[in-house]
Amino acid sequence: MPGYVGIDVAQSELMVCHRPEGRVWQARNTPSGRARLLAELQALAPERIVLEASGGYERPLWRLLGRAGLPVVRVQPRRIKALARALGREAKTDALDATLLAEAARLLELPPTPVPPPELEQLRELVDVRRHLIEERDSHRRRLHTIESAPARAVLTELIAALQKKIQALDRTIQQHLRTCPLVPLAAAPGLGPVLRATLAARLPELGRLDRGQIAALVGVAPYNQDSGERQGKRHISGGRADLRRVLYMATWAAIRARSVLAETYARLRA
Structure with a gap:
């Protein structure tokens, strides 16, 4: 029987x-522990291996198994939670979670999640760091509006300026990486600047391999029907990659202000 x-x-x-x-069984999430687990899994030759995306802790193991040719799939936590509800699983321990993921490997016929090459992994890390710096800067900017103390405002203002300099330096690093990385074929265009190009390459590697409907669903901009019987509900988007969607939103407004082809489409849809 096939193993999962x-x-x-x-x-x-x-x-x-x-x-x-x-x-x-249990293994250590260390280089040596992952290497021993790889050898065990190669001997088992499973049909499918499922990992839950867990804040990046799964990435070293995912890369190791994927580059070794094993059929490893990274699944979003919401899908596993939905499966647990469907199966009536209420209890939660690490062993039970692993058992549930093995059930997901058996029940969900998912293709292996491709492991990006090192160049794109480096680009993804740069994009992630930039996103965290922007979130921190914007959080301080919002806090600045609620503070009246002059010394506290001075500290926050200085911190915001320092973060802005780091973001600008990181933008230059990303631009340099785009120039030297042959794996990013997206050309510059109005609204399609280096930050968006890097984000698309790092956070949407499926671009060019899936059709437009699948890509829209991955990003989270596909409107889903809410119909039942004769009632036609309002369609709305759901799920997807929120960080990518935020960057696309800002780039879209930049393209509209630049009076690009996208601006004409926007005006036509509004009309």
């Missing part, structure tokens, strides 16, 4: 479950 593996990833531990054998 679920791996619950934590910062320092990996809980592994193999189906249909039902064996559950």
Whole structure:
């Protein structure tokens, strides 16, 4: 019988479950622990391995297994939670989570998640750091409106200026990376600047491999029907990659202000 593996990833531990054998064991989430687990999984030759995206802790294992040719899939937590509700699973432990992920590997016929090349991984990390710096800067800007103390305002103002300089330096690094990275074929255009190009390359590697409907669903801009019987509900977007959607939103407004082809489409749709 084909085997299926679920791996619950934590910062320092990996809980592994193999189906249909039902064996559950633990491994260390360290380079040596991941290497031993790779050897075990190669011997098992599973049909599918499922990891839950867990804040980046799963990335080293995902890269290791994917580059070794194993069929590893990264699944968003909301899909696993929906499966748990459908199966009536209420209890939660690391071992039970690994068992649930093994069930997901058996039930969900998902293709392996491709591991990006090192150049795109570096670009993704630059984009992620930039996003966190912007979130921190904007949080301080909002806080500045609520503070009246002059010394506190001075500290925040200085901190905002320092973060802005770091963001500008990071933008230059991203532009340089785009010039030297042959894996980013997106050309510059009105609204399609270096930040958006880098974000698309890093956060939407499926671009060019999936059709436009699938891409829209991944980004989270596809409107979903809410119809029942004779009632036609209001369509709305759901899920997707919110960080990418924010960058696309700002780039769209830049393209509209630049009076590009997208601006003409926007005006026609509004009309």
